[in-house]
Amino acid sequence: MAAPERAWRRYAQLCTEEAVRGLWFNRRTVLPALVVMTTSLIVLGAFLLVSENLGAVLARWRERGQMQLFLDDAITEQQQDAIAAVLGESEEVALHRLITSAEAAELFRTDFRELGDVLAMLDENPLPSSFSVSIASQMRSERLLQQLAEEWGALPGVDGVQYDLQIIRRLELGVRAVRFVALLLGGTVLLAAVITTANVVRVLVVARAREIDVMRLVGAPDAVVVGRFLFEGALQGLVSGVLAVGLLYAAFSMGLSYVGGDAFGLLASVPLRFLRATLVAGLIGGGLATGLLGSCLAFGPGGGLRSEI
Amino acid sequence: MIRAFHATKRYGSITALRDANFHVRPGEFVFLTGASGAGKTTLLRLIYRAELASSGQLIIDGLNLATMTRRQVPELRRRIGVVFQDTKLIFDRTAADNVGFVGRIVGLSRAEARRRSEELLELVGMQHRADLYPEQLSGGEQQRVGLARALMSAPVLVLADEPTGNLDPDTAVEVLRIFRAINRRGTTVVFATHDPDLIAALGCRTLVVEDGRVRSLTRGDNAVSA
Numbered sequence: 284m285a286a287p288e289r290a291w292r293r294y295a296q297l298c299t300e301e302a303v304r305g306l307w308f309n310r311r312t313v314l315p316a317l318v319v320m321t322t323s324l325i326v327l328g329a330f331l332l333v334s335e336n337l338g339a340v341l342a343r344w345r346e347r348g349q350m351q352l353f354l355d356d357a358i359t360e361q362q363q364d365a366i367a368a369v370l371g372e373s374e375e376v377a378l379h380r381l382i383t384s385a386e387a388a389e390l391f392r393t394d395f396r397e398l399g400d401v402l403a404m405l406d407e408n409p410l411p412s413s414f415s416v417s418i419a420s421q422m423r424s425e426r427l428l429q430q431l432a433e434e435w436g437a438l439p440g441v442d443g444v445q446y447d448l449q450i451i452r453r454l455e456l457g458v459r460a461v462r463f464v465a466l467l468l469g470g471t472v473l474l475a476a477v478i479t480t481a482n483v484v485r486v487l488v489v490a491r492a493r494e495i496d497v498m499r500l501v502g503a504p505d506a507v508v509v510g511r512f513l514f515e516g517a518l519q520g521l522v523s524g525v526l527a528v529g530l531l532y533a534a535f536s537m538g539l540s541y542v543g544g545d546a547f548g549l550l551a552s553v554p555l556r557f558l559r560a561t562l563v564a565g566l567i568g569g570g571l572a573t574g575l576l577g578s579c580l581a582f583g584p585g586g587g588l589r590s591e592i
Numbered sequence: 593m594i595r596a597f598h599a600t601k602r603y604g605s606i607t608a609l610r611d612a613n614f615h616v617r618p619g620e621f622v623f624l625t626g627a628s629g630a631g632k633t634t635l636l637r638l639i640y641r642a643e644l645a646s647s648g649q650l651i652i653d654g655l656n657l658a659t660m661t662r663r664q665v666p667e668l669r670r671r672i673g674v675v676f677q678d679t680k681l682i683f684d685r686t687a688a689d690n691v692g693f694v695g696r697i698v699g700l701s702r703a704e705a706r707r708r709s710e711e712l713l714e715l716v717g718m719q720h721r722a723d724l725y726p727e728q729l730s731g732g733e734q735q736r737v738g739l740a741r742a743l744m745s746a747p748v749l750v751l752a753d754e755p756t757g758n759l760d761p762d763t764a765v766e767v768l769r770i771f772r773a774i775n776r777r778g779t780t781v782v783f784a785t786h787d788p789d790l791i792a793a794l795g796c797r798t799l800v801v802e803d804g805r806v807r808s809l810t811r812g813d814n815a816v817s818a
Binding site for chain 1: 674680702
């Protein structure tokens with residue numbers, strides 16, 4: 284007989300082979316668990332995807348430190364020069380540029396190709412002239428930006444000031460909301476997946492009573508008899524994880540080709556990206572853990588399968 | 593190999609086995625006979641510890657079943673090969689896989705299990721049917737595969753629970769011969785049957801179960817206490 288450590292390695296190999304075989308031979312029985320688990324991981328993955336991309340936009344906005352000084356339609360040339368002088372002399376300002384009303388319209392047409400015609404339908408260009416201001420990186424504190432916004436907002440000829448921190452705050456709120464929903468919804472559907480897996484494993488155990496009988500009669504240790512079902516649950520989860528990532532990627536690629544790779548470009552020129560490798564690994568690992576947990580649940584104190592085994 | 597001391601098995605108010613005292617020597621071929629419901633299967637189930645005796649003791653190959661822990665049961669079962677009347681073959685595995693599967697369970701590598709299953713199928717004359725599924729085999733062939741499977745863990749004791757019960761007389765004799773050949777290689781065999789012709793064919797010692805009591809008969813029809 285094989286040495287104990289070698290025997291256990293062989294048991295692990297046997298459990299894996301039997302799990303693959305079981306999954307294939309019982310594919311119809313296993314299908315509901317696979318569908319539920321894959322769907323839950325897709326839901327979770329989709330929220331993570333949105334959250335990740337919003338996070339990237341957020342990071343870019345944090346880096347930019349941009350302010351926009353919208354000018355009054357009735358601004359005089361002297362007032363405009365005075366504003367430019369204030370910005371030029373300010374040590375907080377790294378760069379400033381005047382964007383005329385016509386340039387703003389051109390930018391709008393470039394960024395919103397589908398909406399470009401809307402401007403043409405209007406009698407006059409509704410977009411105001413503005414100064415686009417980049418704040419020096421060492422000066423980008425929320426308090427200072429607020430102070431500058433108040434100071435520059437009071438300059439004659441300035442209609443309003445918009446700065447990135449306002450958008451950042453809104454984005455942060457959005458990202459937090461998305462993550463919360465992901466956690467709540469993902470957790471709920473994963474719980475459903477665990478319960479479904481546990482039920483499918485119960486069905487598989489009953490369906491394979493003959494095999495289990497044979498295994499016990501020829502002296503298979505409990506660990507091997509139960510182990511193959513645990514491996515099977517884990518494998519279901521692994522397959523679901525891979526499927527979920529694959530389908531999510533396919534949907535993401537299709538969506539990308541539909542909206543273009545720069546959907547957030549208007550906000551921060553951040554190209555859309557798929558999930559990071561660690562999140563992909565986490566999603567697949569999460570599937571595996573979900574499947575394993577489902578199997579453990581079937582054999583646990585309340586699972587009622589101990590007596591069958 | 594097997595020693596029973598006052599072994600009794602009760603199911604509620606029904607006593608299936610009553611104060612059984614007998615022994616089977618290593619390397620012996622013993623028939624176990626008795627009418628249906630007499631307690632043959634109960635006795636076999638006690639020997640491979642599918643059930644525990646209500647009282648008394650059974651010692652198998654030096655292991656006391658009454659004091660054995662649950663973790664020791666697989667070890668006992670690797671020393672015992674069991675052949676069933678209904679074969680208990682797994683239908684979605686070929687004959688070779690049914691036999692090889694047991695090899696994997698007892699810790700052999702895939703290649704070792706495959707090689708050993710080929711040897712055992714050859715031993716029982718089934719090497720040419722190795723890749724067929726149980727439903728493609730006749731009853732006698734299934735029994736032979738069941739025997740090959742029982743031998744996979746190289747057991748010291750083979751228990752056969754009416755393996756010829758569903759076979760025609762010629763096939764039954766053929767199957768019995770294979771059991772006898774295995775016994776001649778040193779394996780102890782307990783062969784349950786209620787076919788007197790089979791028992792007469794070999795003339796080995798017979799354990800008779802009647803109303804839950806076990807008696808031992810030697811050749812010459814002399815009933816002796818075991």
